[in-house]
Amino acid sequence: MSEKELGQKWDRCLADCAVKFGTGLGLGIVFSVVFFKRRTWPIVFGTGLGLGMAYSNCQNDLRSRYVLHSKVAKEQ
Amino acid sequence: MAAKILPVVKFATKFTIAGGALYVAYDSGLLGDGKEGSVVLGRAKAAFPPAVEEWMKYFSFELPATPKIEFSPLDAWNSVFHSGVQKSIHALSVAPSTVSDYTKQGLQYVKDLTK
Numbered sequence: 001m002s003e004k005e006l007g008q009k010w011d012r013c014l015a016d017c018a019v020k021f022g023t024g025l026g027l028g029i030v031f032s033v034v035f036f037k038r039r040t041w042p043i044v045f046g047t048g049l050g051l052g053m054a055y056s057n058c059q060n061d062l063r064s065r066y067v068l069h070s071k072v073a074k075e076q
Numbered sequence: 077m078a079a080k081i082l083p084v085v086k087f088a089t090k091f092t093i094a095g096g097a098l099y100v101a102y103d104s105g106l107l108g109d110g111k112e113g114s115v116v117l118g119r120a121k122a123a124f125p126p127a128v129e130e131w132m133k134y135f136s137f138e139l140p141a142t143p144k145i146e147f148s149p150l151d152a153w154n155s156v157f158h159s160g161v162q163k164s165i166h167a168l169s170v171a172p173s174t175v176s177d178y179t180k181q182g183l184q185y186v187k188d189l190t191k
Contacts, residue, residue, distance in 0.1 A: 007154075011114070012110045012111060012113075012114045013110060015110075015113055015114035015117045016109075016110040016113035016114060018117060019106055019113040019114075019116055019117050020106070020107075020113065023101050023106040023107065026097075027097060027098060027101060030093070030094055030097045031094055034090045034093055034094045035090060035094065053107065054110075054113075057109060057110040057113070058110065060110075061110045
């Protein structure tokens with residue numbers, strides 16, 4: 001992986017982190033207000049979910065170069 | 077009869093609101109891949125100033141013009157000359173000698189006080 005590609009992947013990771021953090025926060029607030037009587041824990045849970053999704057995406061993206069691909073030959 | 081239906085209606089409304097929010101998030105690609113996330117962020121950044129302007133017109137409320145700052149944190153950290161990376165590593169490399177100098181100065185100052 002070239003340095004330029006790595007830098008782009010990290011930039012994508014940070015952008016994705018921001019997006020997922022905001023989404024998790026927003027959805028957590030919605031669920032907290034609608035279902036859970038404005039408690040704090042759904043907000044924290046949603047934010048954590050968002051950050052976890054971002055981490056998982058980052059991990060997948062950075063590892064994608066080294067994943068082995070194979071094709072199964074069709075029997076003739 | 078109405079008293080029995082009301083809790084069901086309330087729950088259905090809540091479920092619709094929460095489910096709708098979740099669906100909107102899923103549909104606009106907010107919950108997807110890293111690539112989709114950065115695309116959505118770009119779109120939001122592009123859509124933000126016109127939306128603010130429209131709201132300002134609607135409420136006839138003038139926000140003070142945001143000062144244009146020419147500073148980019150990303151460039152400052154990554155740039156080729158005097159980058160943040162270089163400065164941080166240089167600071168780390170001179171840290172032991174700087175600390176020993178300051179310690180000597182401090183000890184000298186204390187000695188002078190006790191003379």
